[in-house]
Amino acid sequence: MIDLKKYPLAHPQVAARVVDGSAVIVLADSGQVNVLNPIGTRVWELADGTRSGQDIVNALVAEYTVSADTAMRDVEQFVQSLVDANVLTLQDQPSH
């Protein structure tokens, strides 16, 4: 699982647009095009390199009716899956 102290950021090979509350993600490397659900889209929006994984967990707890433990587990799994798919990268330091 990812280290929640790291800062997720869009992979440079990704093109993405949010349409009607859902992110359309294009992986230029492979040509794959995927659509994220609304909560996945919110995580995608928050993963802008300025927030750590823990910041994203905190934001979801504030915005949705979800416990901190559940949000932490879901963010870890989801961000890890996006990192594995080259949709996100993880940085040690925040972007400015």
Next chain:
Amino acid sequence: MNDPLTISIADWLITLQLDECDEAMRARIRKWYAAFIVPTRSDAMSIRVDIEPGQEFIPFVKGGVWQIRTTIQNGRTEFESHLEKGWFDRQAGQGRVVVRPTGDIENYLRVLYALFCVESRSLLLHSCGVIRDERGYVFFGPSGSGKTTTTRLSSQYTILSDDLVIIKKVADRFRVFGVPFRGELPEAPRSNAVADLVGLFSLVKDSRHFLAPIALPEAVAQLARCVPFVMAQPENARCVTDTCIDLATQVPVRAMHFEKNEGFWEMIR
């Protein structure tokens, strides 16, 4: 000195300089692009076509997929496939393609037109295009989704293509243009025709005919999956995605479940 040949596809003009081609290649090009030949104009882009014997540029691999490699840097596109290799300088409006004797210029032209589309917020889309009663319909989907079948079942109408069409925004309306590029149905007519686009249908083979709505994000994704050649560059992919959003916002996109008969046309108004 042979006369150059100018073709117009979706109103983009290219003059093919065929001096270095043999008569067989010239005749083949004239035949394939016959419906798209226009009088030569000085403002057309120019492509020199050379035939050169030699080894394959990218070796064929038995059972492998057909490979087309493109790179784009500073407005210059480099193109390479098994039997063709070329470049195109967008600013100069000039290019050159070297073709092995058994090759042809089709894939090179497909890539160029796909790039012209990106620049002008248009799409070269893997799809079957049909004009019925002066209205344009596009049936799209990946390989195996039924584009060729849909083409065969629409022979009473004007077929734009069984494989690729250009969708271009003209005066705030999306229009669908025929292209000369060939798919799995070499005998299908390829009309140099154009119509206002009134419907986009994502093909789904089924045991009955019915239309189903597609949410906008999924419609955008399905369209983007059918745009060939240009998605490997993230900036192009963003541009294509924006065009798909614009298109799917203006023109209805529906899933068309269909069985193998022309009855699907009864659902389309």
